Amino acid sequence: MESESVTTPFGRRPMSLALLLKQRRGEAIAAGTTRNKWKLFRSVCEARAGLGVTDRALTVLDALLSFYPEDELSSEKGLVVFPSNVQLSLRARGMAAATLRRHLAVLVEAGLISRKDSPNGKRYVRRGREGSIDEAYGFSLAPLLARASEIEAMAAGLAADRQRLRAMKERLTICRRDIVKLIAAALEETVPGEWERVSSLFHTLLRRIPKATKLENLPPLLEELETLRLSIINTLESHDKMQMASTNESQSERHIQNSNPESLSEFEPGLETGQEARRNDQTRAGLESHDQSRRGDGGQGWRAVSRPHAGRLKSFPLGMVLQACPDIIEYGPGGAIGSWRDLMTAAITVRAMLRVSPPAYEEACSVMGPENAATVMACILQRGGGITSAGGYLRDLTRCAGGGEFALGPMLMALLRVKNPPIAKVS
Template identity: 80%
Template sequence: MESESVTTPFGRRPMSLAMLLKQRRGEAITAGTTRNKWKLFRSVCEARAGLDVTDRALTVLDALLSFYPEDELSSERGLVVFPSNMQLSLRARGMAAATLRRHLAVLVEAGLISRKDSPNGKRYIRRNREGGIGEAYGFSLAPLLARAGEIEAIAARIAADRQMLRGMKERLTICRRDIAKLVAAAIEEAIPGDWEHVSSMLHALLQRIPRAATLENLPPILEELETIRLGIINSLESLNKSHLASTNESQIERHIQNSNPESASEPGLETGQEANGHPKPRAGLERREPGMAGRDGKGSRAMVRTNAGKLKSFPLGMVLQACPDIVDYGPGGTIASWRDLMMAAVVVRSMLGVSASAYEEAASVMGPETAATVMACILQRGGHINSAGGYLRNLTQRAERSEFALGPMLMALLRTRERFKVLPEAGGQQVNVGKEPEVPARQNGGR
């Protein structure tokens, strides 16, 4: 400890009970307490709002710490620094003397430093016979070291609050974006609902967001926004489930009736009436309007979107049942959603040598889910296809001409799976269960 006595201020500065208490608290340093001065200074900067000090005052504290000769603050080596006003002003980035005195008073008032005035008010040291420091007068850093634990706790709390506030702002931004885009999509696709009311509610909530967001005023607004978003998602999902329940059965049944797994070029993957040697009628194509005839026309793209909407109506479970090989390429070796299937299709596309442009064109024409399903079918019958990229481009062109249906392709693979099953008694090999087993002739002349 520096001194067990009380130091009164020099000159006309009065003594107060608060100054006495701050001095005594600065003297109460636990034995063996040390801190790296620059790490402790960073904690002070972090806890600046909780310590009620300004950034200019921290500049002066930085200058005072630079006069302490050691990196470790310790009461065993003395904690008083005694720079002159000129030297302190230079290290404080040329701060004026009057400004310097004002910010020194702020540090003293905040309880980070204390004054140890000499009899004449000057800052100096008196050395002993061994050459060491016998007595020092100036500014004591003892309060800073005594409050090190408190300062570090305040800094940790402020850092945690800042990180939490940043996370809440990010959640609010994402939630606001989700609501706005979901409402816009619902209005564009004419989904029933009071979307104008939802938009007005969103606008009113956004007007309530304060300029200076805090952990006290932001959570209620975020909670209301998340409630609105959850309500929109639930409404859209319930509508989608009811739509799928009413359309999947009829669409799958129609595809089964029109399917023909036989093919002349790629076994099990050709579709339509061409598989029976009868070309698919193209009267509908001949009667197209001029706006729908061109490859790049708006009518053609509208027709493609309609076809894609029909093709991707097959359940994911049916696709995986027909094409089980694609599962090994999903995230973690599993496919639980359409997104997983599309990620696996990208991996398979690269493995089979299909160019990115060919796959992107297929996705734009057929739809991303249908293109991923087609890649799964190509992988399943990879041994029968010489060029996966050329085959995919051919299917894409046929889809643009409305000559491609996904149902027959899936049904062909499903029938192949049913016909060739892996039986345990066959040693893990595929067995043609559709073929009648041969009856061995009886021995000893039996018929």
């Protein structure tokens, strides 16, 4: 056990109360305390930021530890090392004497070692007759051993902080990537939303990320970015659910109408027979005239009929749609259309070609259903130059469908009649 007497500095170095406190704390070693010096030194290296020492000072501490003869630092043995400046400089990788003295002072100030100066300021050892050390003067490693538990806890805490910071940086990187790709997907799929505002907010958050990221300044930014990502995901999921609901509704209506294929009135809602047709002729003629003058479709407008359920259109078989509108087939995947999905894909291409705005087409899908909106786009394409403004015409049809004043039947039948005109009877 080290002597409990106070060692004042040699020469002009003054004594201070802080130095006295560090000496006393360095002597407060619990009985039986031992540590492997190299494992303890590694903990010091890991806790360097918390201890306030530099890497050069750690080089000097490494050299001092190499002069301790045992691997285990023990409170039961002497903890004073007494190398000369020449030998200490050699083991400190040839460090200059002035630099060596400066970093020794740093270690003393950090409370990792203490000085035990001799009467003349030299470092030496006095041995007994048996060769054992009676008294040694030099640098005491007792403060390092006394603070072993504190240093190990500090090193573990800093290592955990580094791990948390690394994990937080990974989360931040993934979140940034997700937001960029989700916004790109939303713009590609023309999902309704304030995507310019979302993108601006995202870049504002990115500019707030400091170059030197620390554990205390990342959590608020990460929370805001994850909240923004969740908002984008909710918007996309809501749009997907709306599309699925529209598709299921169209499939349900198509199943009902096909359940009785013998009924012409159920299959073709826009065709009436007998007295009902004569009763509605005047109403249809008025609507048709109004649509022609408003849309400028070359005098060949399709008739609108009154429907009891606004916005709920009945679909027709895909084969009938393609028979009436064969021009859209070449815009399908691979130049063919074999399903409603292929037709809807082709309709998106046609929409862009005819310069129909994404909001106009989205509104049509919402009101009519995605399959019926695709059918309408096929009909508009089939009419070709007969319609001066495809976007305006689609908006008018959407508005009529929302008010229950539009049916797909007359539109398709008109195109079928143009393609296959009736044969005149020979009298």
